[in-house]
Amino acid sequence: MTVMDTTDRKITGLLAEDARRSLADIGERVGLSPSAVNDRMRRLVAEGAIKRFTVDADPTALGLSVTAFLLVALDYETGEEAFTAFADGHPAVAECHHVTGEWSYLVKIRVRDLAGVEAFLSELKARRFLARSQTMIALSTPTERAFTSAEN
Amino acid sequence: MTVMDTTDRKITGLLAEDARRSLADIGERVGLSPSAVNDRMRRLVAEGAIKRFTVDADPTALGLSVTAFLLVALDYETGEEAFTAFADGHPAVAECHHVTGEWSYLVKIRVRDLAGVEAFLSELKARRFLARSQTMIALSTPTERAFTSAEN
DNA sequence: AGTGAAACAATAGAACT
DNA sequence: AGTTCTATTGTTTCACT
Numbered sequence: 001m002t003v004m005d006t007t008d009r010k011i012t013g014l015l016a017e018d019a020r021r022s023l024a025d026i027g028e029r030v031g032l033s034p035s036a037v038n039d040r041m042r043r044l045v046a047e048g049a050i051k052r053f054t055v056d057a058d059p060t061a062l063g064l065s066v067t068a069f070l071l072v073a074l075d076y077e078t079g080e081e082a083f084t085a086f087a088d089g090h091p092a093v094a095e096c097h098h099v100t101g102e103w104s105y106l107v108k109i110r111v112r113d114l115a116g117v118e119a120f121l122s123e124l125k126a127r128r129f130l131a132r133s134q135t136m137i138a139l140s141t142p143t144e145r146a147f148t149s150a151e152n
Numbered sequence: 153m154t155v156m157d158t159t160d161r162k163i164t165g166l167l168a169e170d171a172r173r174s175l176a177d178i179g180e181r182v183g184l185s186p187s188a189v190n191d192r193m194r195r196l197v198a199e200g201a202i203k204r205f206t207v208d209a210d211p212t213a214l215g216l217s218v219t220a221f222l223l224v225a226l227d228y229e230t231g232e233e234a235f236t237a238f239a240d241g242h243p244a245v246a247e248c249h250h251v252t253g254e255w256s257y258l259v260k261i262r263v264r265d266l267a268g269v270e271a272f273l274s275e276l277k278a279r280r281f282l283a284r285s286q287t288m289i290a291l292s293t294p295t296e297r298a299f300t301s302a303e304n
Numbered sequence: 305a306g307t308g309a310a311a312c313a314a315t316a317g318a319a320c321t
Numbered sequence: 322a323g324t325t326c327t328a329t330t331g332t333t334t335c336a337c338t
Binding site: 004009012015016017018019020044047048049050051052053054055056057058061062063067069084087088093094095096097098099100101103106134135136137138139140141142143144145146147 | 156161164167168169170171172199200201202203204205206207208209210213214215219221236239240245246247248249250251252253255258286287288289290291292293294295296297298299
């Protein structure tokens with residue numbers, strides 16, 4: 001992957017804020033013509049630096065009122081691949097990270113209600129993935145952004 | 153907030169997959185004219201069901217190679233508001249959730265390198281937010297999606 | 305709420321530096 | 322890599338149902 005220059009980063013940042021900005025608008029802010037911005041955007045998408053154009057939807061409006069995090073230690077019998085394939089294919093799974101420390105995986109799920117959390121745990125148990133697990137329900141989430149700036 | 157009907161949910165889902173679809177394209181898929189889709193989209197944005205149009209950027213391409221999760225128990229002296237305000241204002245913080253269980257907050261950060269994790273922890277310590285904490289570094293993340301379907 | 309048409313704005317491509 | 326010009330495509334508004 002080619003490294004992004006400052007202009008690429010500005011463009012990506014502007015799009016992260018508002019992906020409906022016109023090429024002319026972005027061009028003005030970064031000092032390029034609309035066509036040049038278009039070329040760069042295509043390149044960023046082709047290279048995978050921009051994975052996709054999407055909307056930030058309020059999960060609650062979609063009927064997904066509960067966010068929960070599961071710390072899981074996999075059963076020794078379980079192949080990691082079987083678990084990650086299951087997680088990736090499951091509609092409730094928003095994120096699945098292989099992490100350092102006491103636990104193997106941190107899984108973030110979004111479900112309708114607490115019964116949805118229970119159902120998800122039951123699925124994991126039924127498939128014998130779990131050696132042990134710990135569940136944290138999000139009571140509130142003061143911050144949740146798709147984009148993190150690179151100022152650090 | 154008005155409840156979303158099936159068409160609204162379809163539109164939101166289509167936009168989450170690809171926010172650059174034309175009104176005509178979306179209209180065909182949901183059985184409406186471009187104008188009607190436009191009306192609904194405006195309403196969804198106005199109501200906050202669609203929070204914004206954005207891009208899903210690869211953090212690595214932006215120079216943020218490390219994702220880490222911090223479980224934090226706040227110091228008794230710390231006001232929760234002071235902590236959430238700090239987290240929300242910090243550029244490294246991608247998510248901050250108030251959670252049930254042994255820990256008060258789960259914080260997801262994205263930083264350049266491991267030194268960035270250490271720097272963030274130092275900041276928390278310097279501000280005397282921490283009673284105790286636990287850090288998990290993401291070794292790999294098999295799944296990370298902005299959008300979770302409502303099929304559960 | 306939705307349609308269809310016309311006016312307007314944005315994007316994509318070509319020719320060129 | 323970038324610019325400008327233009328054809329094509331997409332969006333917005335409005336009168337009407």
